[in-house]
Amino acid sequence: MDQDSADMPQEDISEEEASPDAVPVPHSLVSQLDQCAILLDVDGTLLDLAPTPREVWVPPGLARTLNRLLQRTSGALALVSGRSLNDIDLIFAPEQFPAVGGHGAEMRISGDSEAVATHAPPMDKELKRRLAAIAKLSPGILLEDKGYSLALHYRLAPHAEKAIYAAVSLIRADLPNAPIEVLPGKCVCEIKHSGFTKATGVVELMTHEPFRGRRPIFIGDDVTDETVFAVMPDLGGVAFSVGRRAQGVAGHFDEPRDVREWLAHLLDDEKATVDSQNMVR
Numbered sequence: 001m002d003q004d005s006a007d008m009p010q011e012d013i014s015e016e017e018a019s020p021d022a023v024p025v026p027h028s029l030v031s032q033l034d035q036c037a038i039l040l041d042v043d044g045t046l047l048d049l050a051p052t053p054r055e056v057w058v059p060p061g062l063a064r065t066l067n068r069l070l071q072r073t074s075g076a077l078a079l080v081s082g083r084s085l086n087d088i089d090l091i092f093a094p095e096q097f098p099a100v101g102g103h104g105a106e107m108r109i110s111g112d113s114e115a116v117a118t119h120a121p122p123m124d125k126e127l128k129r130r131l132a133a134i135a136k137l138s139p140g141i142l143l144e145d146k147g148y149s150l151a152l153h154y155r156l157a158p159h160a161e162k163a164i165y166a167a168v169s170l171i172r173a174d175l176p177n178a179p180i181e182v183l184p185g186k187c188v189c190e191i192k193h194s195g196f197t198k199a200t201g202v203v204e205l206m207t208h209e210p211f212r213g214r215r216p217i218f219i220g221d222d223v224t225d226e227t228v229f230a231v232m233p234d235l236g237g238v239a240f241s242v243g244r245r246a247q248g249v250a251g252h253f254d255e256p257r258d259v260r261e262w263l264a265h266l267l268d269d270e271k272a273t274v275d276s277q278n279m280v281r
Contacts, residue, residue: 026265041220104201105148149192199227
């Protein structure tokens, strides 16, 4: 994790002239967490990528860190993922967190509230059937049906990348009016209904309590997170990327482990700040 601006105050971290390598040290945000909303991508940001989507795992202590930050922000912490809410819950079980799932297709305002669709229609069954058939191109291609989208993972068959995208292009050419969007990712080609994105989900989320009126801090790693990076200025927020220097972010982390440590240090520094204040008294 880069920390070139050691004592950068929170109000300065969204300035356009900020270094693209700058990530605020935790103690600069501790006193303002009650004014912030923490929004976190899952795969490649909180969790290390795995050969298959089912093989990701939650490192010890991460769920506890998220729960403590949830309390510290009065509930204004949410996971923002291309995964469905059901899939997110399966990964973090038995915990349930506020979340935007399915690339903005569904949302849950609090861990114990009902999930709601954000005006995202399910993908046409016949279209989904045709796209699913692409998985037959290679034994290493894994098909993931998310309801609102369909993902073709080729981490185990990297040689099939060009063939997958060529097949998808042929289907789109055959159905030029189909309201679909292709999302390239890290060893995955995902096809979803157009009209919603992670950004539309985040914008909707920020209109609800306890997120309303807070300053969002978003951390993401993939191409699909760039839509959220782009809307952060409009929301008065700030974004950080993981693993690369993405356009429009205030800084970046090298890998998910750095993100997890940074989040944990927010709480460590909070305790240190409280202890210091008590000593002064």
